[in-house]
Amino acid sequence: MKDRSETGGISRRTILIAAAGAAPALALMTNAAEAKIAQAAVKYQADPKDGKQCDACNFFVAPNACKQVDGDIAPTGWCLLWVKKPA
Ligand code: SF4
Known part of the structure; x- marks a missing residue:
């Protein structure tokens, strides 16, 4: 049986991995923007x-x-x- 979330070509796992990878990068960008x-x-x-x-x-x-x-x-x-x- 196919997971409903995979019908669009992007699996839930792909989204979760992307989100986990983006979080540290976003944190770094935020810190860089605030650094004086x-x-x-x-x-x-x-x-x-x-x-x-x-x-x-x-x-x-x-x-x-x-x-x-x-x-x-x-x-x-x-x-x-x-x-x-x-x-
Ligand atoms: S001159 Fe004064 S206000 Fe302008 S960048 Fe320097 S510290 Fe900031």
Whole structure:
């Protein structure tokens, strides 16, 4: 007798194996998406540089975070990744 789940050409076993294999990959992708760069790696400083500061950067998240750099980020800070926020 043929399993009803195999009538479409894909067995239940195939689906379960695929799902089990995808879970760790999805977990890695999620972790990679959440990983941020260490402040020291991008020479973050709490003071502006050459008139550029975090609250004018495209990556700044008010009140004190950044989409790219880890930890507390001062609105008056600066790092090598600074990119002007679109007007
Ligand atoms: S200058 Fe650097 S730390 Fe500041 S918001 Fe931009 S990317 Fe983040």
